[in-house]
Amino acid sequence: MTDTLFLTSDDVSGLATPGEYVEAVREGYRQRGEGAPAEPRTTLVNDEPTGMLTGYSAVLPETGAMGGYMYTAGFGERDAWFVTPLFDAESGEPKALLDGASMNPFKTGAAGAVGVDALAREDATKLAIVGSGAQARGQLRATATVRDLDSVWVYSPTKENRESFAAEMNERLDASVAAVASSAAAVEDADVVVTATNASEPVFDGDLLDDGTHVTAMGQYHPEKRELDAETIARATYVPDLRDRVTQDAGSFLHALEEGVVSEDHVHAELGEVVAGKAPGRESDDEVTVFDSGGTGIETVAAAQLLYEKARSEDLGSTISLSPASEALTGE
Known part of the structure; x- marks a missing residue:
């Protein structure tokens, strides 16, 4: 028998800061x-009752998890x-089993922030966010780090x-946060645009x-979901979290591919290749960049190990x- 730590959502809630994630x-x-x-x-879809079962995984050898x-x-x-x-x-051996609900916006927001850090201009100060739910909160809090x-x-x-959302984030962040009446008003003059929606059609x-804008899109993980239009994909240096996702469930890229404005060669590199220095990130101030964050086991395992270590110390x-x-497996 192996003792394994079980962590509830309450156990891990607030255990790590956005910066630590x-x-x-x-x-x-x-x-x-x-x-x-x-x-x-991998997503398995059930018709009656309507639902889906989803899973994904990763190995992080140096993290040890x-x-x-x-x-x-x-x-x-x-x-x-x-x-x-x-x-x-x-x-x-199993180390832990976590209720993953409360960490979800933070680990996903952290992936978005890593994309911003790797691809946005260093002097970026103006951010537009489309969406106002838990995922939008996680994206904004992480990006602010x-x-x-x-x-x-x-x-x-x-x-x-x-x-x-604006009132809450105004209290939480040093930045001035304001609600606007349209996505166009949000995106205008923004240095960074973050989309955190479940939209099936482009949200701007x-x-x-503007030239030089970075876009992080985190709500497109189904062929029929696309937060970004073909024009955005075509203009951008396009970086997904995993290359193998692109023709599987990266809805915005798939629609741009179907419209003939890009080919599969339009994929610049995976985010990890940019972070590791294997591929260049932004190469000019007027370059438009996109990080397509559909969700992977990479941020999940990294966040879970962080929470596991903190929980053990406390x-x-x-x-x-x-x-x-x-x-x-005794067969008895």
């Missing part, structure tokens, strides 16, 4: 750039549950939601982007026992 996730992507294994998500996410969404309860198993990368933001404009379709016109969580196959 960003540093852990950046290191994870560096390892991916050096060749660490990671696979895109491997694992990933498995989660359900929809079905009879019309809700979602996130489970994160974490294993030792040397022994293969990698750029000195002066102004943030937020748009989402529901006026009350965007105004509530790519012609509105004596949080409970212990469950798991049996190795040598003991459990």
Whole structure:
């Protein structure tokens, strides 16, 4: 039997700062750039009741951890549950099992921030964010750790939601955060644009982007979801989290491909290759860049290991026992 740490969502909530998530996730992507294994998500869709079962995984050898996410969404309860198993990368033994819900916006936001840090101009101070939910909060809080933001404009379709978001983030951040009445108003003059939506159609016109703008899109992980239009993809130096995702579920890229404005060669590099110095990031101040963040096991394992270490140092969580196959596979 092996003792394994079990961490509830309450155990890990607030356990790490946005900056700590960003540093852990950046290191994870560096390892991916050096060749660490990671696979895109696999999603199984159920028709009745409507729902999906999704999983993805990664191995981070230098972090000493491997694992990933498995989660359900929809079905009879019309809700979602996130489970994160974490294993030792040397022994293969289970280290922890985490309720992954509360860390989700922070680890995803950290991936977005690593993309901003690798691809946005160093002097970027003006940010537009489209979306006002938990993921938008995670993206903004993480991005504020990698750029000195002066102004943030937020748009989402529901006026009350965007105004509530702006009021909350105005209190939390040093930047001035204001709600605006359209995505066009948000994107105009922005140095960085972050989309955090579940949109099936583009949320802004790519012609509105100033030269030199960086875009992080994190809500497009299905062939029929596309936050970005073909113009944005065509204009940009395009960097996905995983190259193998691009023709699988990167909806904005797939639509641009179908429209004939790009080819598969339009992929510049994976984010990990840029972070590891294997490929250049931004090469000019007037370059438009895109980080397509569909979600991977890289940020999941990096964040889970961070939380595991912090929980152990603070004596949080409970212990469950798991049996190795040598003991459990008895055939009796």
